[in-house]
Amino acid sequence: MSLLQVSPRTAKKTKNISLNALAVLIAVITLFPIFWMVSTAFKPSQEIYSLTPHLVPDHPTLGNFAEVISGRVSGIGPVWLFFRNSLAVTLATVLVASVLSLLAAVGVARFRFRFRTSFLIMLLIVQMIPGQALIIGLFRDFDRLNLLQNLGGLVIVYAAQALPVSIWMLRNFVATVPRHLEEAAAIDGAPPRTIFWRILFPLVAPGLVATSIFAFITAYNEFIVALTFLGQAHATYTLPIYVTYFFGRGGAQWGPIMAASVMYTIPVMIFFLIVRRRLVGGLVAGAVKG
Amino acid sequence: MADTAVQQLPVARSSSRVGAFVRRYRLAPYLLLVPALAGIALVYLWPLAQMVLYSFQNFGLPQLTGAAPVQWVGLANFSTTFADPEFWLSLRITVFFAAVAVPLTLVSGTVVGLLLNRLGRRMSVFVSAAVLLAWATPPVSASVLFYWLFNPDGGLVDWTLSKMPNWLVGSTDWAGFNWTTTGALQAYTVLTVLVVWQSFPFIAVTTLAALKTVPAELYEAARIDGANAWRLFWRITYPLLKPIFLVLLLLSVIWDFNVFTQTYLLTGGLANRNEFNLSLYLYDKAFTFPPSYGLGGALALIFTLILLIITVGYVRASVRQGALS
DSSP states (O other): OTTTOOOHHHHHHHHHHHHHHHHHHHHHHHHHHHHHHHHHHTSOHHHHTSSSOOSSOSSOOSHHHHHHHHTTTTSSOOHHHHHHHHHHHHHHHHHHHHHHHHHHHHHHHHOOOTTHHHHHHHHHHHTTSOHHHHHHHHHHHHHHTTOTTOHHHHHHHHHHHHHHHHHHHHHHHHHHSOHHHHHHHHHTTOOHHHIIIIIIHHHHHHHHHHHHHHHHHHHHHOOHHHHHHHTTOGGGOOHHHHHHHHHHTOSOOHHHHHHHHHHHHHHHHHHHHHTHHHHHHHHIIIIIOO | OHHHHHHHSOOOOOOOHHHHHHHHTTOHHHHHHHHHHHHHIIIIIHHHHHHHHHHTBOOBHHHHHTSSOOOBOTTHHHHHHHTOHHHHHHHHHHHHHHHHHHHHHHHHHHHHHHHHHHSOHHHHHHHHHHHHHHHHSOHHHHHHHHHHHTOTTTOHHHHHHHHSOHHHHOSOOOTTOOTTTSOHHHHHHHHHHHHHHHHHHHHHHHHHHHHTTSOHHHHHHHHHTTOOHHHHIIIIIHHHHHHHHHHHHHHHHHHHHHOOHHHHHHTTTTTOGGGOOHHHHHHHHHHSSSOBHHHHHHHHHHHHHHHHHHHHHHHHHHHHTTTTO
């Protein structure tokens, strides 16, 4: 009995080792698909289609990236064109959504008025309406507005779609700014503009970062609206639609397709790692504690 | 009320009449809300209203081209939908998929969240960075990538399975096994792996953030009383985190009911009708030639009502947390 009994310290050590081993296993499994995407992107086609898969490229090549950059394989243009489209749409979305949601958040957090609660509940409900249900009406409207194969049309849709969540998140940030700061400034005779820029804005800035992250991800990843709106207008394709087009063309160009996916994915991964802390903080403020 | 008191303070002496008018009728909050409301009306409320209108109309190709007038058809679109076996198949697929993917996502996410909370600092940063990368992968990239992993020609999964002993993976000839077109079960197996891979990080990170708020003394006390990890979770962690788990559950259900990008790409555009979930079925009805906005609208309405029922649960869970205060 006493021989088999492990000391509490050894037990704890064993437990720690097994926990860490489990953690490494989870990290490896999670990272593997991403590793495979990158690995495929650097392989020459003989290695991609060989009978035994190569874990890492034996003869790494930049050929797939060269194909994507020159636009030869996709046939609809160099990857930079679609980068430019995605970047323009994403940045414009972030800007428009930030301004509109900040205004509304101040309205909701700083004033009591009729329909305030209805407005808040409406925000909660509309964000749950499936995009697939709204796309029919959106398509008809933007067709009539002549904004279908147009990046500006996408910006309008994305910015407005980001509003419910953004207002909801920002509202909490505005509410935490102590009101007596504004009152003190008002008593000193500061005009509302000054109160906004000097007091409210700096204190709400972290919230704006959080909502900007949300708007950025929404616009950069969006699929169904872009797929439906852009149709055959190749020059207006955003990155996800470009990758989809490339993928749907068939011919199993896995090297170039993975190279294009890597180029589409890496920027947003770097972005996530940079904003990691805020991402989690924003979640706690936004999703966890409403 | 403290709130109105702010407005009654001698704020900015604006001499303009507009300013006086705004203050007199307390229009400020409405003016602040107008731009956002206009946007929400344009992309949510008006399309929603149109969807309801279409669902009672015979809006199809002839009406779109102007060859025939738009007519009210009552509930005809709904009876057509309910009589269509494809509708029931897609509904079944949607529900089964959510029933499998949601628990898998929640359990794996919670386990990883609990694990992250127990790890040392360095290991915790490493693992959370790893799961963050899966989360960061855009749905289009992830779908294309998993299509390639499960590809019959040169895909890694088929090769690995074909090298494994039969007692482990069954006697199927895995070399060249076609996951995406063989049938709904095979295609949705891949989709489940993909969706769980993409969404467990959110659950893990949220759980971790919530766990940080649980006072450590609670665990200490229970551990001194001899409680094991299993009991600690069910007696302390679960009751404290229950409101968050509820929100995560509802969000996951809604997301998994809604999956479009991944199903669209993995099942080959709209090519495999027997692999449609509700999203693809709806999209196909509305946009595949000849388009029928009437049927699409009816379906969208049914779909929205299903999600609305779930949403009511979500709103109630949020309200219970005091989110509207």
